[in-house]
Amino acid sequence: MEEKKGIIFTGAIVGIIAVLLVKFGNPANMGFCIACFIRDIAGGLGLHRAAVVQYLRPEIMGLVLGAFIMAIGKKEFHVRGGSSPFIRFTLGVVVMIGALMFLGCPLRMILRLGGGDLNALVGIIGFVAGIGLGIFFLNKGFSLKRSYKLPKSEGFAFPLLNVGLIALLISAPAFIFFSEKGPGKMYAPIFIALAAGLIVGILAQKTRLCMVGGIRDLILFKDTYLISGFIAIFVFALIGNFALGYFKMGFLEQPVAHADGLWNFLGMALCGWASVLLGGCPMRQLILSGEGNTDSVITVMGMLVGAAICHNFALASSPKGPTPNGQIAVILCFIIVGFIGYFNSEMSSTNKQVEGDVKIG
Numbered sequence: 001m002e003e004k005k006g007i008i009f010t011g012a013i014v015g016i017i018a019v020l021l022v023k024f025g026n027p028a029n030m031g032f033c034i035a036c037f038i039r040d041i042a043g044g045l046g047l048h049r050a051a052v053v054q055y056l057r058p059e060i061m062g063l064v065l066g067a068f069i070m071a072i073g074k075k076e077f078h079v080r081g082g083s084s085p086f087i088r089f090t091l092g093v094v095v096m097i098g099a100l101m102f103l104g105c106p107l108r109m110i111l112r113l114g115g116g117d118l119n120a121l122v123g124i125i126g127f128v129a130g131i132g133l134g135i136f137f138l139n140k141g142f143s144l145k146r147s148y149k150l151p152k153s154e155g156f157a158f159p160l161l162n163v164g165l166i167a168l169l170i171s172a173p174a175f176i177f178f179s180e181k182g183p184g185k186m187y188a189p190i191f192i193a194l195a196a197g198l199i200v201g202i203l204a205q206k207t208r209l210c211m212v213g214g215i216r217d218l219i220l221f222k223d224t225y226l227i228s229g230f231i232a233i234f235v236f237a238l239i240g241n242f243a244l245g246y247f248k249m250g251f252l253e254q255p256v257a258h259a260d261g262l263w264n265f266l267g268m269a270l271c272g273w274a275s276v277l278l279g280g281c282p283m284r285q286l287i288l289s290g291e292g293n294t295d296s297v298i299t300v301m302g303m304l305v306g307a308a309i310c311h312n313f314a315l316a317s318s319p320k321g322p323t324p325n326g327q328i329a330v331i332l333c334f335i336i337v338g339f340i341g342y343f344n345s346e347m348s349s350t351n352k353q354v355e356g357d358v359k360i361g
Helices: 002-026 034-044 060-072 085-101 106-114 119-139 150-169 190-207 211-221 225-244 261-276 284-288 296-310 324-343 347-359
Strands: none
Touching: 002 106, 002 190, 002 225, 034 060, 034 085, 034 225, 034 284, 034 296, 060 150, 060 190, 060 284, 085 119, 085 261, 085 284, 085 296, 085 324, 106 119, 106 225, 106 261, 106 284, 119 150, 119 211, 119 261, 119 324, 150 190, 150 225, 150 296, 211 225, 211 261, 211 284, 261 324, 284 296, 296 347
8 A cells, every 4th residue: 555655646746747847848748758858859969850859858867867866775776688689679669659650658648638638548548459469469478588687887878878968968069959949949947857857767766657567567467556656647737737727628739749549549559569568668668777777778779769760751740640651650560569579479489499499408
């Protein structure tokens, strides 16, 4: 019971902070969005040239460093990796393609709903369907194989990279890009955003907050622990939006969103499916990265590259709706994830043979 109180408290804090970040300058219904913020960082680093989404979002750096600080303090910083790195990188790309079809990660999906955006309901239905697909493969023995203990220097590298990104944000050298209009121009003051990320990173590390894990555990084990956190995020975001006058119910003219139900559904279904195979949602991957999990670092790098691909090849949706290129990419990604699921489960004779060879060796 005490543990559940802890994750409900965490969800309440996340919901409140998300609304306050909008008050301080972040785009509406985007106090936190892991996919959108990683996309903005990709733009800030020049990996894509979509001028309206370029900014080094300190919330992301705060999430990683908050988790890192908490993991060190609790002696839970364990450096490990080597579990199917290229597949994890590919799934990271896929998660981003799905999220940018919907225009938001699972966390923003809940925040959008808390702001009255009913398109998020369609996204949630798709997300649950995608998690259901992932559970099907888990029940068929899906695995990306074991990870291995690595030198501590491997685990410190990613947190240090995030410290470097903070330094680049503050110093603003000429080779870093900053949007002059659009969502990338809308941001909370640097140290407020960084503090928000640190607080959420610390709490998320302590409670293992994860939207994918919450729905997965609810379906598989009838365990409501993790999902309780996201229910709390919704409730407190809803209260905060009402209190500040941000709540606007409907499907149309929602901020940084489109109303194409089919592709909202498919985008989040793809995101949910790939996230189950990865073992956690985008936010959870950042938290694990701060704990020394280099498999999650590889996933985050896949998401970063995926964001660049989305904007360099016109895959990302806009408030006008999905693009033809994005629709093709989502369908191709469903096929790719299907192959990954099949060949890494007990359904594949190739996988059985590999496992048999490992046991014999």
